[in-house]
Amino acid sequence: MANDDLTGDNLFNDPYPVYARLRKEAPVALFEASHEYFVTRWADCQTVGANDAVFGPSDSELRPEARVFGMPNVLSMSGPEHQSLRAGIDYEVQQARVDTYVEDLARPIANRYIDAILARGEADLTQELFEPISVRLIGDLIGLGHVPNDTLQGWFHAINGGLQNIVAQDPAIWARCDQAIADIDDVMGKMYEAACATPDKSLFSHVIHGGLPDGQRRAFADIMPTMRVIILGGLQEPGHGAANATFGILGDANQTAMMRSDPAGRALKAYDEGLRWIAPIGVTPRVAYRDFELAGTKIAEGSSVAIVLASANRDESRWDNAEAFDMDRKRKSHAAFGYRPHFCSGHYLSRAAGRIALEETFNRLPNLRLDPEKPTSSKGWRFRGVTSLPARWDA
Template sequence: MTGSHTELTGENLYRDPYPVYSRLRSEQPVAFFEGTKEYFITRFDDCRTVGGNDKVFGPSGSTDRPEARVMGMPNVLTMSGEDHQCLREGIDQNLTQERVRSFVEGLTRPVVQRYIDSIKKNGEANLTVELFEPISVRCIGDVIGLTETPNETLVEWFHAMALGLQNVSNDAAIWKRLDDALAEIDRQMGDLYQACLTKPNNSLLSHVMYGGMQKGEVRSWEEISPTMRVIILGGLQEPGHAAANACAGLLSSSDQAKIMAEQPQENAMRAFDEGLRWIAPIGVTPRVAREDFEIAGTVIPQGASVAIVMGSANRDATRFEDADKFDMFRKKKQHLSFGFRPHFCSGHFLSRAMGEIALAEVFRQLPELRLDPSREMKGKGWRFRGISDLPAKWNA
């Protein structure tokens, strides 16, 4: 069976994890992956069981995990209890549905317009690289407070961090690229931190510094640095990849693309949400077992690392009919792409609202939008997965 594209290897996962997941769900729903030394949970119901059991499966604060190397510890994903709640208060303050509604149009629409205008006359583009990624990093960069940091830098940061998290083969060049990015993040964010100490503002960084604290108190840079890295990695890439994945799904089905072009506003949110299910931008969330726990006939030993594979759960045929197919009109059922409480993604309202605007405008303003048959559509990654090459044409 070696060499098969369904075998559980880092290379197969990075190229296309779905055949691997499909095989695991049917043959070995709880599988130990040597590459990251963790148990993969791949079926929908089992993922929900583990994700919903915070007492047994708490966040993983293990220092030998790739997250520790990339983000540092402790961060918002590794914390629990009161500390976690207090920090989340700061993060979530400006990301409630009501707050997002108040600023998302002014934040997103001008940026979307700028990037559509920059490619419109060309009649073709890689929509991920030339449109969805830049929109995402610019908007989220501005929300974080990185208004002066150029897009190219922000894109490099999340690519370097995402590669670091998936560096199963321990490639030295990938660690070097990561360390360079982290040094630059610390330098720029450290400067912004100092500025917010002098004068708090409405940036996400400022909210994380002061939110949930007693009056007159502020979190130290050391305390929030790992969490800011989590926000930079998840925030910069997730809305862009989610929109690109949804767009790829739409363009792969000429019927759905046509409906989307005729009624973009009515269908954008539906399409965006199905894109999140079809290809989860963040495919895995780590946990650690606090005691022995039996699931799907396998005992996970106390202290073991566990990966809840949302990317696999979202393709489980027992939950979603014809699960490998993109269908924005499928019966609405909750997917797992935003994770589980209490660690449910803080940015889910913002991501959805941005994605809805971007998708609707792209289909409204680029007539006869379609895949470019002369170039290949490509996706990559498994912890983070996106359609990296989305070659499209339209009538300019």
């Protein structure tokens, strides 16, 4: 049975062989460790993601998101309350707004961190370039410009660890996660008081006030579960998306040659393919409102369901040579940003930031290549990325 491979360790180390077998043998499979059905085929993921009448956001206290983020949060909400909150979140990251500031915000940040490593001729591109670019850019947008990069990176790594600790239940991982949440609440509690007194242009301020009648604001306790979602997904995704794409590019001579020949023209295609190839956010949760049969499996009312975005993005029925990174493949929509009504608010900003980071990296680091003496590493399944990407270039 394909379920034999469905273990926490296998998923954490490399979920893709597990997903490939599940798609063939058990496309809807119960993962006992997290008490949820994995839906792994593209068409079935579309069915669950588009059928709001049957599959809605999960607010179960048993889910790891409840333990880590708190409830309710933007991922667990629906209806008018969710729409109102999304209005506050979406304002600063909608396309029309992003186009007014992304170049002036993102390109100087990217070049600042490239400048810091340029003369060395070698670096871990994830830890020393793409993660710092991502956390600084999104951190500044949120309103966390006064918080150092190391702190921001520590926050999202600790929260990520908590989300993926549902099987192992390692006390040390929970301790780091809980401490990060306490630190976030302490820092943002002070920001909350300031933003209530004097609203500003930060995303945090918009979440406090946006989508509400004039003069009203959301309570601190009500918005912090959603802010933790934004901190994890927002700080992490652009950086890991760029790292995943770079790993794919540098792992193939033809892809490397194409990227070097036209960084500006290829950067967005490369970033999008990186998101498909290794989805930074691997699953999105739902709950069944009633009994439903999918791919021959009966899902009972009240069951937790995981739309496995990472698996859908490698479904052989949708993409030729789906396991390979190919920025030149025929363009089709992927599932890395999820499904409405919880489609990622920051998708346009993520793609713009990733494009700029890749463009500047391949423009400014001549003959960029993987370091043959140091291994790369990837980990995770709820959130996955190339966590270490040692590289060299001609300094």
